[in-house]
Amino acid sequence: MALPGGDGDFSLVLRTDFSDDAAWRAVCAELEAAEEFSTAVLEDDPRFSGATVRALLDEEAAAAEADRVFHVFLADAFTMTDPEHRLLAVDLADEPGRTFRVPPRWFPDISVNLAIANMDFAEFADEVDGSGTYRGLSDGGRDEA
Template identity: 65%
Template sequence: MPLPQPDDLTSLILRTDFGDDGAWDAVRIALDAAGEYPHATYVSDVRFAAVDVQALLDEEAAAEEDDRIADLFLADATTMEDPDHPLLAVDLWDEPGRTFRVPAHLFPDVSANLSIANMDFADFADAADGSGTFRGFDGG
């Protein structure tokens, strides 16, 4: 089954941690408050519970080319527990499996630039700090 398609000019956010519905609500509120326009297509489907990056890569590789997406973001346990709600960004296209984290307040900029192909996944991943988190191009 192919991964869900994000709405036009938004990024796909898959919920993978189902331990706390209140935390999921807080993540969505933080992401929605971070930008003026919608940047996320939220998917909360238990078939993605605890899914790992390799399983997503396998699923995407099996999809028809027209159904493939370039990247997605996971709302995992770290996202739910950390007050900055850092999503795990996953490259599915250029360097499949490459990841970095992005805090909720920076998500709209990352999403917008990836959605319109203004910047590549690697631009953000290469700017991530030693913890693997993108904190802006000035280190944030």
């Protein structure tokens, strides 16, 4: 179940729930609408159906260094049923397994800053609100939704 590699300038959005194609299309449309220049690599492969954070961590630990992915955004069952379509951001490198939720509108902030190493995963994870959701640094980051 090796994760598709990227070139570091992109963030992998991995679909793990295949119960609602319309919801997946909505997630993709929201990601595209949020970005002037797309940094998302959308992976819609049924072999990742039901993939867990633990399975992804195990897969990355076994991958060759050149093939490792440092973070991933999951479109899981929660994402597909959530009105905001909040993705699950997963750290696969610095603090493996650390997660938080992010609405598609905030995806570009995270993706771009991680790609250029301007910020690290923990800086975004530390700014979540009470629901465990990142809603941007300009909002103070800790506002309740």
